[in-house]
Amino acid sequence: MFKKFSPSTDISGQTPVKSSMQRAIRSSILSSWNIDAETLEAIWPKKESIIHVKCREHISIYTLHNEPLFFQHFDGPVYPTLRLLHKYPFILPHVGIDRGAIRFLLAGANMMCPGLTSKGGRLPPQDAALPAGTPVAIDAEGKEFAVGIGLTTIGTEEMKKINKDVAVESVTYVGDELWAVQKL
Amino acid sequence: MASTAPEDPSTSEKVATPPVEMFYCGVCTFPPEYCEFGTSFSKCKEWLHTERLDLFEKYYSDEALQAKLGTLSVEAQSKLEKDTAKKEAKAEAKADAARKKKMSSPVIIKRIERNKRKYVTSIRGLEAFDIDLKKASKFFATKFATGASVTKNAAGIDEIVVQGDVSQEVYDMIAEANEGGGEGGGGGKGGKKGLDVLKGVVVDNIEMVEEKKKKADAE
Numbered sequence: 001m002f003k004k005f006s007p008s009t010d011i012s013g014q015t016p017v018k019s020s021m022q023r024a025i026r027s028s029i030l031s032s033w034n035i036d037a038e039t040l041e042a043i044w045p046k047k048e049s050i051i052h053v054k055c056r057e058h059i060s061i062y063t064l065h066n067e068p069l070f071f072q073h074f075d076g077p078v079y080p081t082l083r084l085l086h087k088y089p090f091i092l093p094h095v096g097i098d099r100g101a102i103r104f105l106l107a108g109a110n111m112m113c114p115g116l117t118s119k120g121g122r123l124p125p126q127d128a129a130l131p132a133g134t135p136v137a138i139d140a141e142g143k144e145f146a147v148g149i150g151l152t153t154i155g156t157e158e159m160k161k162i163n164k165d166v167a168v169e170s171v172t173y174v175g176d177e178l179w180a181v182q183k184l
Numbered sequence: 185m186a187s188t189a190p191e192d193p194s195t196s197e198k199v200a201t202p203p204v205e206m207f208y209c210g211v212c213t214f215p216p217e218y219c220e221f222g223t224s225f226s227k228c229k230e231w232l233h234t235e236r237l238d239l240f241e242k243y244y245s246d247e248a249l250q251a252k253l254g255t256l257s258v259e260a261q262s263k264l265e266k267d268t269a270k271k272e273a274k275a276e277a278k279a280d281a282a283r284k285k286k287m288s289s290p291v292i293i294k295r296i297e298r299n300k301r302k303y304v305t306s307i308r309g310l311e312a313f314d315i316d317l318k319k320a321s322k323f324f325a326t327k328f329a330t331g332a333s334v335t336k337n338a339a340g341i342d343e344i345v346v347q348g349d350v351s352q353e354v355y356d357m358i359a360e361a362n363e364g365g366g367e368g369g370g371g372g373k374g375g376k377k378g379l380d381v382l383k384g385v386v387v388d389n390i391e392m393v394e395e396k397k398k399k400a401d402a403e
Contacts, residue, residue, distance in 0.1 A: 042200035086215065087203035100260070103267075106221050145206075145215045174214050175222065 002178035096122030148173030223275035
């Protein structure tokens with residue numbers, strides 16, 4: 001999503017978010033992420049109002065004090081930025097990819113099933129299976145921090161069964177152009 | 185990776201989970217463990233060695249390297265290494281070319297006759313030196329107490345247009361902002377208020393041009 005993204009040409013406007021919208025975003029974050037209200041409060045205090053940065057192709061980035069915190073594509077799920085995820089790694093469920101897949105992810109590719117099901121990869125156990133369309137943090141084999149954020153295209157149980165084709169669509173990753181944007 | 189388990193009991197009530205202190209590579213901005221996938225691996229490595237020896241030990245000690253090798257065949261590993269070396273060289277060459285280009289890109293200060301004895305000054309090419317045009321134009325506007333704006337010219341390139349004939353002053357200002365040896369120097373002294381926005385320009389590349397209105401246009 002952010003393989004190509006340059007603030008000077010891709011941003012069409014910045015507006016403060018209406019308080020009713022802020023409430024909606026807040027509640028959707030609380031319901032979809034694994035986060036408690038206090039932690040969210042620390043990330044985004046109630047009194048501070050966030051800025052909506054509108055970008056091309058219906059991408060919305062929400063910033064607080066010019067720092068991107070969340071983004072959203074169209075009406076889809078709200079993702080944290082990768083820097084935020086690094087600070088609070090527990091907010092998204094994690095999947096792991098093997099070492100061989102890292103460089104493809106860093107080139108912007110989607111993650112294929114074998115990268116997740118192989119020995120180096122990691123998928124949640126059966127009782128914590130994720131359905132399709134879940135935002136996930138992508139960890140890498142032997143690494144401490146998440147390397148990217150993705151959206152599952154099929155359920156994790158299916159991944160194990162089918163073991164072919166795209167499993168996690170990559171949304172943002174270390175070194176993409178959203179990563180390069182530290183201030184908006 | 186701390187998962188959900190330790191977080192539930194400890195954050196029983198009203199306590200926000202503190203953020204993980206992140207440390208990023210100063211060269212490529214990646215978390216240091218991903219430097220090896222970047223385009224400046226050897227530089228990152230050096231940097232980490234001087235900045236954070238503890239982390240350097242953690243990521244690049246012999247055991248760590250051995251552990252990394254464990255899951256990859258030797259062939260794949262050597263291929264990967266070759267690839268990164270190649271990528272690195274490429275990125276370096278690219279950066280070099282960009283730097284050279286930057287050093288030789290011209291800045292054109294043009295005095296345009298708008299009417300008899302009325303001029304506007306257009307300044308072009310500043311963006312090549314990473315200057316924020318909007319800030320610079322604002323700076324000119326306050327300095328000269330005239331209108332200054334960022335406009336697109338016929339070729340679609342942004343330029344700053346300042347009302348009035350200020351070409352010499354603009355030249356002096358840029359020169360002053362950049363005196364004391366282009367790179368890094370003059371941080372403290374050249375800091376006459378606001379001049380920082382003009383920093384980075386290679387003064388030798390500044391060209392002064394005059395454009396007279398043609399007779400045919402005037403009538």
